[in-house]
Amino acid sequence: MTMKWCLLMACAVMGILPGAVAEVTFNGKIGPMLHRKCGSCHRPGEVGPFPLLTYEQVAPKARTIARVVESRSMPPWQAVSGEVAFAHDRRLEAEEIAQIKDWIASGLPRGTGNAPVPPSWPEGWALGQPDIVLTMPVGFPVPAEGPDIYRNFALSLRLPEDKWVKAVELRPSARGVVHHALFFLDNTGAALAQDGKDGRPGFKGMTFRRAGSLGGYAPGATVHFLPDDYAMALPKQSDLVLAMHFHPSGKPEVEQSTVGLYLADAPPARDLANLQVPAAFGAGMKIDIPPGEAGYLVRDSFTLPVDVDALAVSGHAHYLCRTMKMTARLPGGTAIVLLGIEDWDLNWQDRYVFALPQRLPAGTILESTLRYDNSEENPNNPFSPPRRVRWGEESTDEMGSITLMVSPVPGQSREALAQAARKANLEVLGAVASRPREAFAMAMGRRIRALDGNGDGFLEAAEIPEPQRQRALKFDRNGDKRLDEEEIQRLLETLRGEGGA
Numbered sequence: 490m491t492m493k494w495c496l497l498m499a500c501a502v503m504g505i506l507p508g509a510v511a512e513v514t515f516n517g518k519i520g521p522m523l524h525r526k527c528g529s530c531h532r533p534g535e536v537g538p539f540p541l542l543t544y545e546q547v548a549p550k551a552r553t554i555a556r557v558v559e560s561r562s563m564p565p566w567q568a569v570s571g572e573v574a575f576a577h578d579r580r581l582e583a584e585e586i587a588q589i590k591d592w593i594a595s596g597l598p599r600g601t602g603n604a605p606v607p608p609s610w611p612e613g614w615a616l617g618q619p620d621i622v623l624t625m626p627v628g629f630p631v632p633a634e635g636p637d638i639y640r641n642f643a644l645s646l647r648l649p650e651d652k653w654v655k656a657v658e659l660r661p662s663a664r665g666v667v668h669h670a671l672f673f674l675d676n677t678g679a680a681l682a683q684d685g686k687d688g689r690p691g692f693k694g695m696t697f698r699r700a701g702s703l704g705g706y707a708p709g710a711t712v713h714f715l716p717d718d719y720a721m722a723l724p725k726q727s728d729l730v731l732a733m734h735f736h737p738s739g740k741p742e743v744e745q746s747t748v749g750l751y752l753a754d755a756p757p758a759r760d761l762a763n764l765q766v767p768a769a770f771g772a773g774m775k776i777d778i779p780p781g782e783a784g785y786l787v788r789d790s791f792t793l794p795v796d797v798d799a800l801a802v803s804g805h806a807h808y809l810c811r812t813m814k815m816t817a818r819l820p821g822g823t824a825i826v827l828l829g830i831e832d833w834d835l836n837w838q839d840r841y842v843f844a845l846p847q848r849l850p851a852g853t854i855l856e857s858t859l860r861y862d863n864s865e866e867n868p869n870n871p872f873s874p875p876r877r878v879r880w881g882e883e884s885t886d887e888m889g890s891i892t893l894m895v896s897p898v899p900g901q902s903r904e905a906l907a908q909a910a911r912k913a914n915l916e917v918l919g920a921v922a923s924r925p926r927e928a929f930a931m932a933m934g935r936r937i938r939a940l941d942g943n944g945d946g947f948l949e950a951a952e953i954p955e956p957q958r959q960r961a962l963k964f965d966r967n968g969d970k971r972l973d974e975e976e977i978q979r980l981l982e983t984l985r986g987e988g989g990a
Protein backbone atom coordinates (compact mmCIF):
# COMPACT_ATOMS: atom_id res chain seq x y z
CA MET A 490 0.00 0.00 0.00
CA THR A 491 1.24 3.43 -0.86
CA MET A 492 1.61 6.15 1.68
CA LYS A 493 -1.34 8.00 0.17
CA TRP A 494 -3.63 5.02 0.64
CA CYS A 495 -2.52 4.61 4.23
CA LEU A 496 -3.50 8.18 4.96
CA LEU A 497 -6.86 7.76 3.26
CA MET A 498 -7.59 4.62 5.26
CA ALA A 499 -6.67 6.37 8.49
CA CYS A 500 -8.87 9.28 7.65
CA ALA A 501 -11.77 6.99 6.73
CA VAL A 502 -11.46 5.17 10.04
CA MET A 503 -11.63 8.44 11.90
CA GLY A 504 -14.69 9.47 9.82
CA ILE A 505 -13.07 12.41 8.10
CA LEU A 506 -12.68 11.08 4.58
CA PRO A 507 -11.29 13.94 2.46
CA GLY A 508 -14.10 15.39 0.38
CA ALA A 509 -16.78 14.26 2.79
CA VAL A 510 -18.61 17.29 4.15
CA ALA A 511 -19.44 17.65 7.79
CA GLU A 512 -23.21 17.55 8.24
CA VAL A 513 -24.83 20.97 7.93
CA THR A 514 -26.90 21.63 11.06
CA PHE A 515 -28.98 24.47 12.45
CA ASN A 516 -26.78 24.95 15.50
CA GLY A 517 -23.67 24.71 13.33
CA LYS A 518 -23.93 26.71 10.08
CA ILE A 519 -27.57 27.50 9.31
CA GLY A 520 -28.66 29.39 12.44
CA PRO A 521 -25.74 31.84 12.52
CA MET A 522 -26.04 32.38 8.73
CA LEU A 523 -29.75 33.27 9.01
CA HIS A 524 -29.01 35.59 11.95
CA ARG A 525 -26.38 37.36 9.86
CA LYS A 526 -28.22 37.60 6.55
CA CYS A 527 -31.90 37.63 7.53
CA GLY A 528 -32.10 38.70 11.19
CA SER A 529 -31.88 42.42 10.44
CA CYS A 530 -35.47 42.16 9.09
CA HIS A 531 -36.77 38.79 10.30
CA ARG A 532 -36.84 39.45 14.04
CA PRO A 533 -39.67 40.74 16.25
CA GLY A 534 -40.67 44.33 15.49
CA GLU A 535 -38.88 44.44 12.13
CA VAL A 536 -40.29 44.56 8.62
CA GLY A 537 -39.98 40.82 7.84
CA PRO A 538 -43.36 39.07 8.17
CA PHE A 539 -42.03 36.50 10.68
CA PRO A 540 -38.92 35.99 12.81
CA LEU A 541 -36.26 33.54 11.62
CA LEU A 542 -34.05 33.28 14.71
CA THR A 543 -34.75 29.92 16.37
CA TYR A 544 -34.94 26.35 15.09
CA GLU A 545 -38.66 26.31 15.91
CA GLN A 546 -39.20 29.43 13.77
CA VAL A 547 -37.09 28.29 10.85
CA ALA A 548 -37.77 24.54 10.44
CA PRO A 549 -41.49 24.81 9.49
CA LYS A 550 -40.58 27.45 6.87
CA ALA A 551 -37.61 25.56 5.43
CA ARG A 552 -39.10 24.89 2.00
CA THR A 553 -40.25 28.46 1.46
CA ILE A 554 -36.84 29.65 2.59
CA ALA A 555 -35.16 27.38 0.04
CA ARG A 556 -37.42 28.78 -2.69
CA VAL A 557 -36.80 32.44 -1.89
CA VAL A 558 -33.04 32.11 -1.46
CA GLU A 559 -32.69 30.11 -4.68
CA SER A 560 -34.68 32.65 -6.68
CA ARG A 561 -32.64 35.32 -4.83
CA SER A 562 -35.78 37.24 -3.91
CA MET A 563 -34.43 37.08 -0.32
CA PRO A 564 -32.49 38.81 1.07
CA PRO A 565 -33.84 41.73 -0.98
CA TRP A 566 -31.01 43.11 -3.10
CA GLN A 567 -31.44 44.07 -6.73
CA ALA A 568 -28.02 45.11 -7.98
CA VAL A 569 -26.37 42.23 -9.83
CA SER A 570 -23.36 43.98 -11.35
CA GLY A 571 -20.49 41.58 -10.98
CA GLU A 572 -17.88 44.16 -11.87
CA VAL A 573 -17.90 46.52 -8.93
CA ALA A 574 -18.13 45.39 -5.32
CA PHE A 575 -20.75 47.05 -3.13
CA ALA A 576 -20.40 47.96 0.52
CA HIS A 577 -22.80 46.27 2.96
CA ASP A 578 -23.75 43.66 0.34
CA ARG A 579 -26.31 41.36 1.97
CA ARG A 580 -26.58 38.77 -0.82
CA LEU A 581 -26.01 35.10 0.01
CA GLU A 582 -22.94 33.34 -1.39
CA ALA A 583 -23.69 30.44 -3.76
CA GLU A 584 -22.16 28.19 -1.11
CA GLU A 585 -24.59 29.44 1.55
CA ILE A 586 -27.55 28.65 -0.71
CA ALA A 587 -26.14 25.16 -1.28
CA GLN A 588 -25.83 24.66 2.49
CA ILE A 589 -29.48 25.58 3.05
CA LYS A 590 -30.47 23.00 0.40
CA ASP A 591 -28.19 20.35 1.94
CA TRP A 592 -29.68 21.03 5.34
CA ILE A 593 -33.20 20.45 4.01
CA ALA A 594 -32.15 17.36 2.06
CA SER A 595 -30.66 15.78 5.18
CA GLY A 596 -33.88 16.27 7.18
CA LEU A 597 -33.30 19.60 8.98
CA PRO A 598 -30.84 18.33 11.65
CA ARG A 599 -30.70 20.54 14.71
CA GLY A 600 -27.13 19.50 15.55
CA THR A 601 -25.42 19.19 18.87
CA GLY A 602 -24.44 21.85 21.38
CA ASN A 603 -26.28 25.02 22.24
CA ALA A 604 -28.66 26.91 20.01
CA PRO A 605 -26.84 29.80 18.28
CA VAL A 606 -27.29 33.16 20.00
CA PRO A 607 -28.48 35.99 17.70
CA PRO A 608 -26.23 39.05 17.53
CA SER A 609 -27.28 41.98 19.73
CA TRP A 610 -28.82 44.50 17.35
CA PRO A 611 -28.48 48.14 18.41
CA GLU A 612 -31.28 49.27 20.73
CA GLY A 613 -30.69 53.02 20.67
CA TRP A 614 -29.13 55.22 17.99
CA ALA A 615 -26.82 53.09 15.86
CA LEU A 616 -24.20 55.84 15.57
CA GLY A 617 -24.51 57.37 19.04
CA GLN A 618 -26.41 60.51 20.04
CA PRO A 619 -27.27 62.59 16.92
CA ASP A 620 -26.64 66.35 16.77
CA ILE A 621 -30.29 67.07 15.94
CA VAL A 622 -33.30 64.93 16.83
CA LEU A 623 -36.71 65.61 15.25
CA THR A 624 -39.94 63.76 16.05
CA MET A 625 -43.27 63.80 14.22
CA PRO A 626 -45.48 65.92 16.51
CA VAL A 627 -48.46 63.58 16.03
CA GLY A 628 -48.58 59.88 15.16
CA PHE A 629 -50.06 58.77 11.83
CA PRO A 630 -52.52 55.86 12.07
CA VAL A 631 -51.81 53.01 9.63
CA PRO A 632 -54.84 50.70 9.32
CA ALA A 633 -54.54 46.92 9.71
CA GLU A 634 -55.34 46.28 6.09
CA GLY A 635 -55.81 47.98 2.75
CA PRO A 636 -53.58 49.32 0.01
CA ASP A 637 -50.10 50.72 0.66
CA ILE A 638 -50.04 54.35 1.78
CA TYR A 639 -47.64 57.02 0.50
CA ARG A 640 -47.53 60.10 2.71
CA ASN A 641 -45.17 62.98 3.52
CA PHE A 642 -44.50 64.50 6.90
CA ALA A 643 -42.88 67.92 7.26
CA LEU A 644 -40.68 68.46 10.31
CA SER A 645 -39.75 72.03 11.14
CA LEU A 646 -35.98 72.47 11.23
CA ARG A 647 -35.09 76.01 9.96
CA LEU A 648 -31.44 76.27 11.00
CA PRO A 649 -30.12 79.85 10.84
CA GLU A 650 -27.08 78.83 8.77
CA ASP A 651 -26.00 76.25 6.19
CA LYS A 652 -24.86 72.90 7.63
CA TRP A 653 -23.58 69.56 6.28
CA VAL A 654 -24.94 66.13 7.13
CA LYS A 655 -22.81 62.98 7.54
CA ALA A 656 -25.64 60.53 8.27
CA VAL A 657 -29.38 60.39 8.92
CA GLU A 658 -31.04 57.73 11.03
CA LEU A 659 -34.79 57.16 11.02
CA ARG A 660 -36.27 55.38 14.02
CA PRO A 661 -39.84 54.36 13.21
CA SER A 662 -42.16 53.74 16.17
CA ALA A 663 -43.90 50.95 14.22
CA ARG A 664 -41.03 49.45 12.22
CA GLY A 665 -43.15 46.65 10.81
CA VAL A 666 -45.24 48.99 8.64
CA VAL A 667 -42.55 51.34 7.35
CA HIS A 668 -41.52 49.93 4.00
CA HIS A 669 -39.37 52.85 2.95
CA ALA A 670 -38.73 56.52 3.62
CA LEU A 671 -36.95 59.23 1.63
CA PHE A 672 -35.61 62.40 3.24
CA PHE A 673 -36.12 65.66 1.34
CA LEU A 674 -35.39 69.26 2.23
CA ASP A 675 -37.83 72.09 1.55
CA ASN A 676 -36.72 75.69 2.02
CA THR A 677 -39.93 77.32 0.80
CA GLY A 678 -42.13 76.51 3.80
CA ALA A 679 -44.67 74.94 1.43
CA ALA A 680 -44.38 71.43 2.86
CA LEU A 681 -44.95 72.54 6.45
CA ALA A 682 -47.90 74.69 5.33
CA GLN A 683 -49.52 71.69 3.62
CA ASP A 684 -48.95 69.32 6.54
CA GLY A 685 -52.16 68.39 8.34
CA LYS A 686 -54.44 70.41 6.01
CA ASP A 687 -56.63 67.38 5.34
CA GLY A 688 -57.20 66.85 9.06
CA ARG A 689 -54.64 64.09 9.44
CA PRO A 690 -50.89 64.33 10.08
CA GLY A 691 -48.83 64.75 6.90
CA PHE A 692 -49.85 65.37 3.31
CA LYS A 693 -50.08 63.53 0.00
CA GLY A 694 -48.33 64.07 -3.30
CA MET A 695 -45.00 65.55 -4.29
CA THR A 696 -46.01 69.11 -4.97
CA PHE A 697 -43.51 70.86 -2.68
CA ARG A 698 -40.19 72.03 -4.14
CA ARG A 699 -37.20 70.04 -3.08
CA ALA A 700 -34.18 72.00 -1.98
CA GLY A 701 -32.18 68.80 -1.73
CA SER A 702 -32.19 65.24 -0.57
CA LEU A 703 -30.58 63.54 2.43
CA GLY A 704 -30.94 59.97 1.16
CA GLY A 705 -33.41 57.51 2.61
CA TYR A 706 -34.29 54.68 4.95
CA ALA A 707 -34.65 51.09 3.83
CA PRO A 708 -35.66 48.40 6.32
CA GLY A 709 -32.82 46.14 7.33
CA ALA A 710 -30.14 48.50 6.11
CA THR A 711 -27.68 49.78 8.69
CA VAL A 712 -26.82 53.46 9.00
CA HIS A 713 -23.32 54.59 8.06
CA PHE A 714 -21.47 57.88 8.01
CA LEU A 715 -20.53 59.06 4.50
CA PRO A 716 -16.88 58.08 3.89
CA ASP A 717 -13.94 60.48 4.29
CA ASP A 718 -15.17 64.00 4.85
CA TYR A 719 -18.08 63.76 2.39
CA ALA A 720 -21.30 65.32 3.64
CA MET A 721 -24.69 66.34 2.23
CA ALA A 722 -25.69 69.99 2.11
CA LEU A 723 -28.39 71.16 4.52
CA PRO A 724 -29.27 74.69 3.36
CA LYS A 725 -30.32 77.15 6.07
CA GLN A 726 -34.04 77.64 6.76
CA SER A 727 -34.87 74.17 5.35
CA ASP A 728 -37.49 71.86 6.80
CA LEU A 729 -37.08 68.10 6.64
CA VAL A 730 -39.73 66.18 4.71
CA LEU A 731 -40.13 62.44 5.30
CA ALA A 732 -41.69 60.81 2.23
CA MET A 733 -42.91 57.53 3.66
CA HIS A 734 -44.27 54.32 2.18
CA PHE A 735 -46.41 52.28 4.60
CA HIS A 736 -47.38 48.66 4.14
CA PRO A 737 -50.25 47.59 6.44
CA SER A 738 -49.16 44.73 8.71
CA GLY A 739 -52.44 43.04 9.67
CA LYS A 740 -52.92 45.02 12.88
CA PRO A 741 -53.58 48.73 13.31
CA GLU A 742 -50.43 50.72 14.07
CA VAL A 743 -49.53 54.34 14.73
CA GLU A 744 -46.31 55.62 13.21
CA GLN A 745 -44.55 58.50 14.93
CA SER A 746 -41.02 58.56 13.56
CA THR A 747 -37.97 60.10 15.16
CA VAL A 748 -35.10 61.23 12.93
CA GLY A 749 -31.53 61.87 14.00
CA LEU A 750 -29.17 64.07 11.96
CA TYR A 751 -25.40 63.80 12.34
CA LEU A 752 -23.65 66.99 11.26
CA ALA A 753 -20.12 67.50 9.99
CA ASP A 754 -17.86 69.74 12.09
CA ALA A 755 -16.74 71.72 9.04
CA PRO A 756 -17.86 72.09 5.42
CA PRO A 757 -16.54 69.13 3.40
CA ALA A 758 -13.44 69.62 1.27
CA ARG A 759 -15.05 67.76 -1.62
CA ASP A 760 -18.43 68.32 -3.24
CA LEU A 761 -21.08 65.75 -3.95
CA ALA A 762 -23.25 65.80 -7.06
CA ASN A 763 -26.06 63.53 -8.21
CA LEU A 764 -26.01 62.83 -11.95
CA GLN A 765 -29.33 61.55 -13.23
CA VAL A 766 -29.31 59.71 -16.57
CA PRO A 767 -31.73 60.39 -18.20
CA ALA A 768 -32.29 63.74 -16.45
CA ALA A 769 -35.57 64.66 -14.73
CA PHE A 770 -36.64 61.01 -14.37
CA GLY A 771 -36.86 60.67 -18.13
CA ALA A 772 -39.44 63.45 -18.63
CA GLY A 773 -37.79 64.34 -21.94
CA MET A 774 -37.61 60.78 -23.29
CA LYS A 775 -41.09 60.66 -24.88
CA ILE A 776 -41.89 57.50 -22.92
CA ASP A 777 -44.98 56.01 -24.61
CA ILE A 778 -45.35 52.25 -24.17
CA PRO A 779 -47.97 50.50 -26.29
CA PRO A 780 -50.04 47.78 -24.59
CA GLY A 781 -48.44 44.36 -25.12
CA GLU A 782 -44.95 45.77 -25.79
CA ALA A 783 -42.49 43.70 -23.71
CA GLY A 784 -39.19 45.20 -24.81
CA TYR A 785 -39.65 48.97 -24.72
CA LEU A 786 -36.24 50.61 -24.27
CA VAL A 787 -35.28 53.97 -22.83
CA ARG A 788 -31.65 54.91 -23.42
CA ASP A 789 -29.71 58.03 -22.63
CA SER A 790 -26.15 59.06 -21.90
CA PHE A 791 -24.19 61.79 -20.17
CA THR A 792 -20.54 62.62 -20.86
CA LEU A 793 -18.45 63.58 -17.83
CA PRO A 794 -16.74 66.95 -18.41
CA VAL A 795 -14.30 66.39 -15.51
CA ASP A 796 -12.66 63.53 -13.56
CA VAL A 797 -14.90 62.25 -10.77
CA ASP A 798 -14.98 59.58 -8.08
CA ALA A 799 -18.29 57.69 -8.22
CA LEU A 800 -19.52 56.74 -4.74
CA ALA A 801 -23.00 55.24 -5.06
CA VAL A 802 -25.72 54.43 -7.57
CA SER A 803 -29.50 54.07 -7.42
CA GLY A 804 -32.34 53.52 -9.88
CA HIS A 805 -35.90 54.74 -10.03
CA ALA A 806 -38.85 53.60 -12.15
CA HIS A 807 -42.45 52.45 -11.64
CA TYR A 808 -44.21 49.08 -12.13
CA LEU A 809 -43.53 48.29 -15.79
CA CYS A 810 -39.75 48.52 -15.66
CA ARG A 811 -38.10 45.08 -15.79
CA THR A 812 -34.36 45.73 -16.12
CA MET A 813 -32.01 48.68 -15.79
CA LYS A 814 -28.33 49.12 -16.37
CA MET A 815 -25.77 51.91 -16.13
CA THR A 816 -22.47 51.39 -17.94
CA ALA A 817 -19.47 53.71 -17.75
CA ARG A 818 -17.54 53.78 -21.06
CA LEU A 819 -14.07 55.09 -20.27
CA PRO A 820 -12.08 57.02 -22.89
CA GLY A 821 -9.65 54.11 -23.29
CA GLY A 822 -12.46 51.78 -24.34
CA THR A 823 -12.99 49.97 -21.02
CA ALA A 824 -16.64 49.49 -20.05
CA ILE A 825 -17.68 49.09 -16.41
CA VAL A 826 -21.21 48.12 -15.42
CA LEU A 827 -21.94 50.34 -12.41
CA LEU A 828 -25.48 49.09 -11.84
CA GLY A 829 -27.31 46.11 -13.31
CA ILE A 830 -30.81 45.21 -12.15
CA GLU A 831 -32.39 42.21 -13.81
CA ASP A 832 -35.67 42.02 -11.94
CA TRP A 833 -36.69 45.53 -11.00
CA ASP A 834 -39.06 45.73 -8.02
CA LEU A 835 -40.53 49.13 -7.19
CA ASN A 836 -40.75 48.08 -3.53
CA TRP A 837 -37.05 47.60 -2.97
CA GLN A 838 -35.43 50.78 -4.23
CA ASP A 839 -32.08 51.13 -2.64
CA ARG A 840 -28.94 53.21 -2.99
CA TYR A 841 -25.97 50.93 -3.65
CA VAL A 842 -22.70 52.24 -2.24
CA PHE A 843 -19.50 51.11 -3.97
CA ALA A 844 -17.04 49.31 -1.70
CA LEU A 845 -14.34 51.59 -3.18
CA PRO A 846 -14.87 54.88 -5.05
CA GLN A 847 -14.76 54.34 -8.82
CA ARG A 848 -12.46 56.85 -10.55
CA LEU A 849 -14.03 57.94 -13.86
CA PRO A 850 -11.95 60.28 -16.05
CA ALA A 851 -13.32 63.22 -18.05
CA GLY A 852 -14.78 61.99 -21.33
CA THR A 853 -16.34 58.91 -19.71
CA ILE A 854 -19.81 58.27 -21.12
CA LEU A 855 -22.43 57.21 -18.58
CA GLU A 856 -24.98 55.16 -20.45
CA SER A 857 -28.35 54.17 -18.98
CA THR A 858 -30.67 51.59 -20.49
CA LEU A 859 -34.05 50.78 -18.98
CA ARG A 860 -36.39 48.11 -20.35
CA TYR A 861 -40.14 48.23 -19.79
CA ASP A 862 -42.58 45.35 -20.18
CA ASN A 863 -46.18 46.37 -20.81
CA SER A 864 -47.33 42.85 -21.67
CA GLU A 865 -49.74 40.59 -19.86
CA GLU A 866 -46.72 38.49 -18.80
CA ASN A 867 -45.37 41.20 -16.51
CA PRO A 868 -46.79 40.21 -13.09
CA ASN A 869 -46.34 43.81 -11.87
CA ASN A 870 -48.42 45.34 -14.69
CA PRO A 871 -51.05 47.42 -12.88
CA PHE A 872 -53.47 47.03 -15.80
CA SER A 873 -55.10 43.88 -17.09
CA PRO A 874 -55.56 43.97 -20.02
CA PRO A 875 -52.49 46.20 -20.52
CA ARG A 876 -53.08 49.83 -21.47
CA ARG A 877 -50.98 52.45 -23.23
CA VAL A 878 -48.65 53.96 -20.60
CA ARG A 879 -46.85 57.27 -20.95
CA TRP A 880 -44.46 59.37 -18.89
CA GLY A 881 -46.11 60.80 -15.78
CA GLU A 882 -45.95 61.19 -12.05
CA GLU A 883 -48.69 58.75 -11.05
CA SER A 884 -47.38 55.33 -10.06
CA THR A 885 -49.38 53.80 -12.93
CA ASP A 886 -47.58 56.14 -15.37
CA GLU A 887 -43.94 55.42 -16.11
CA MET A 888 -40.67 57.23 -15.63
CA GLY A 889 -37.14 56.10 -15.12
CA SER A 890 -33.55 57.07 -14.54
CA ILE A 891 -30.37 55.96 -12.83
CA THR A 892 -28.59 58.35 -10.46
CA LEU A 893 -24.86 58.26 -9.86
CA MET A 894 -23.50 60.05 -6.78
CA VAL A 895 -20.11 61.50 -7.70
CA SER A 896 -17.49 63.86 -6.38
CA PRO A 897 -15.25 65.89 -8.71
CA VAL A 898 -11.61 64.92 -8.17
CA PRO A 899 -9.70 67.72 -6.34
CA GLY A 900 -8.45 70.28 -8.85
CA GLN A 901 -11.26 69.55 -11.31
CA SER A 902 -13.93 72.17 -11.94
CA ARG A 903 -17.08 71.46 -9.96
CA GLU A 904 -18.74 74.31 -11.85
CA ALA A 905 -18.14 72.52 -15.18
CA LEU A 906 -19.86 69.43 -13.78
CA ALA A 907 -22.78 71.43 -12.38
CA GLN A 908 -23.14 73.24 -15.71
CA ALA A 909 -23.22 70.01 -17.74
CA ALA A 910 -25.87 68.58 -15.38
CA ARG A 911 -27.91 71.80 -15.61
CA LYS A 912 -27.70 71.71 -19.40
CA ALA A 913 -29.06 68.14 -19.47
CA ASN A 914 -31.95 69.27 -17.24
CA LEU A 915 -32.67 72.33 -19.38
CA GLU A 916 -32.76 70.18 -22.50
CA VAL A 917 -35.43 68.08 -20.84
CA LEU A 918 -37.45 71.11 -19.86
CA GLY A 919 -37.11 72.42 -23.40
CA ALA A 920 -38.23 69.09 -24.80
CA VAL A 921 -41.23 69.03 -22.47
CA ALA A 922 -42.21 72.61 -23.22
CA SER A 923 -42.08 71.91 -26.95
CA ARG A 924 -44.46 69.01 -26.46
CA PRO A 925 -47.62 70.48 -25.02
CA ARG A 926 -49.10 67.07 -24.28
CA GLU A 927 -46.43 66.24 -21.69
CA ALA A 928 -46.46 69.71 -20.15
CA PHE A 929 -50.25 69.65 -20.03
CA ALA A 930 -50.29 66.19 -18.44
CA MET A 931 -47.85 67.25 -15.73
CA ALA A 932 -49.78 70.39 -14.88
CA MET A 933 -53.19 68.70 -15.10
CA GLY A 934 -52.22 65.77 -12.87
CA ARG A 935 -51.04 68.18 -10.18
CA ARG A 936 -54.12 70.37 -10.38
CA ILE A 937 -56.59 67.52 -10.21
CA ARG A 938 -54.83 65.94 -7.19
CA ALA A 939 -54.78 69.30 -5.44
CA LEU A 940 -58.60 69.42 -5.56
CA ASP A 941 -58.82 66.51 -3.12
CA GLY A 942 -59.03 68.89 -0.17
CA ASN A 943 -59.69 66.32 2.57
CA GLY A 944 -56.98 64.02 1.17
CA ASP A 945 -59.10 60.87 1.32
CA GLY A 946 -58.13 59.82 -2.21
CA PHE A 947 -61.62 60.54 -3.60
CA LEU A 948 -62.81 63.65 -5.41
CA GLU A 949 -66.19 64.40 -3.85
CA ALA A 950 -68.64 66.51 -5.85
CA ALA A 951 -68.12 69.40 -3.42
CA GLU A 952 -64.39 69.33 -4.09
CA ILE A 953 -64.81 69.87 -7.83
CA PRO A 954 -65.25 73.51 -8.87
CA GLU A 955 -68.80 74.28 -10.00
CA PRO A 956 -68.08 74.99 -13.70
CA GLN A 957 -66.35 71.60 -14.18
CA ARG A 958 -68.39 69.54 -11.72
CA GLN A 959 -71.00 68.15 -14.04
CA ARG A 960 -68.54 67.22 -16.72
CA ALA A 961 -66.10 65.60 -14.25
CA LEU A 962 -68.85 63.55 -12.64
CA LYS A 963 -69.56 61.94 -16.02
CA PHE A 964 -66.51 59.81 -15.11
CA ASP A 965 -68.29 58.55 -11.99
CA ARG A 966 -68.95 55.07 -13.35
CA ASN A 967 -70.25 53.48 -10.15
CA GLY A 968 -72.62 56.36 -9.40
CA ASP A 969 -71.40 57.09 -5.85
CA LYS A 970 -71.24 60.86 -6.61
CA ARG A 971 -67.47 61.00 -6.27
CA LEU A 972 -64.45 59.94 -8.33
CA ASP A 973 -62.26 57.11 -7.10
CA GLU A 974 -58.67 56.51 -8.23
CA GLU A 975 -59.61 54.60 -11.36
CA GLU A 976 -62.20 57.20 -12.35
CA ILE A 977 -59.67 60.00 -11.81
CA GLN A 978 -57.20 58.14 -14.04
CA ARG A 979 -59.82 57.94 -16.83
CA LEU A 980 -60.61 61.63 -16.46
CA LEU A 981 -56.89 62.49 -16.68
CA GLU A 982 -56.46 60.33 -19.75
CA THR A 983 -59.30 62.06 -21.51
CA LEU A 984 -57.97 65.49 -20.58
CA ARG A 985 -54.52 64.52 -21.81
CA GLY A 986 -56.00 63.35 -25.09
CA GLU A 987 -57.52 66.80 -25.49
CA GLY A 988 -54.37 68.64 -24.48
CA GLY A 989 -52.20 66.65 -26.81
CA ALA A 990 -52.78 68.24 -30.15
Ligand code: HEC
Pocket residue numbers: 523526527528529530531536537538541550553554557558563564565579581708709710
Ligand atom coordinates in the same frame (compact mmCIF):
# COMPACT_ATOMS: atom_id res chain seq x y z
C1 HEC B 1 -34.20 43.98 4.19
C2 HEC B 1 -35.11 43.19 4.92
C3 HEC B 1 -35.13 41.68 4.70
C4 HEC B 1 -34.06 40.83 4.74
C5 HEC B 1 -32.61 41.15 4.99
C6 HEC B 1 -34.61 39.51 4.50
N1 HEC B 1 -35.96 39.59 4.33
FE1 HEC B 1 -37.22 38.04 3.97
N2 HEC B 1 -38.79 39.33 3.80
C7 HEC B 1 -38.72 40.67 4.02
C8 HEC B 1 -40.04 41.25 3.80
C9 HEC B 1 -40.43 42.71 3.96
C10 HEC B 1 -40.88 40.19 3.40
C11 HEC B 1 -42.36 40.29 3.03
C12 HEC B 1 -42.53 40.19 1.54
C13 HEC B 1 -42.08 41.42 0.80
O1 HEC B 1 -42.43 42.56 1.18
O2 HEC B 1 -41.39 41.25 -0.23
C14 HEC B 1 -40.06 39.00 3.42
C15 HEC B 1 -40.53 37.74 3.11
C16 HEC B 1 -39.82 36.57 3.28
C17 HEC B 1 -40.35 35.24 3.10
C18 HEC B 1 -41.77 34.90 2.69
C19 HEC B 1 -41.81 34.87 1.19
C20 HEC B 1 -43.04 34.18 0.65
O3 HEC B 1 -43.08 34.09 -0.59
O4 HEC B 1 -43.90 33.80 1.42
C21 HEC B 1 -39.34 34.35 3.37
C22 HEC B 1 -39.43 32.83 3.36
C23 HEC B 1 -38.17 35.15 3.68
N3 HEC B 1 -38.51 36.49 3.62
C24 HEC B 1 -36.93 34.61 3.98
C25 HEC B 1 -35.78 35.37 4.15
C26 HEC B 1 -34.48 34.79 4.34
C27 HEC B 1 -34.19 33.29 4.41
C28 HEC B 1 -33.61 35.84 4.46
C29 HEC B 1 -32.12 35.79 4.64
C30 HEC B 1 -31.39 34.86 3.82
C31 HEC B 1 -34.38 37.07 4.36
N4 HEC B 1 -35.70 36.74 4.16
C32 HEC B 1 -33.85 38.36 4.45
C33 HEC B 1 -37.60 41.40 4.39
C34 HEC B 1 -36.32 40.89 4.46
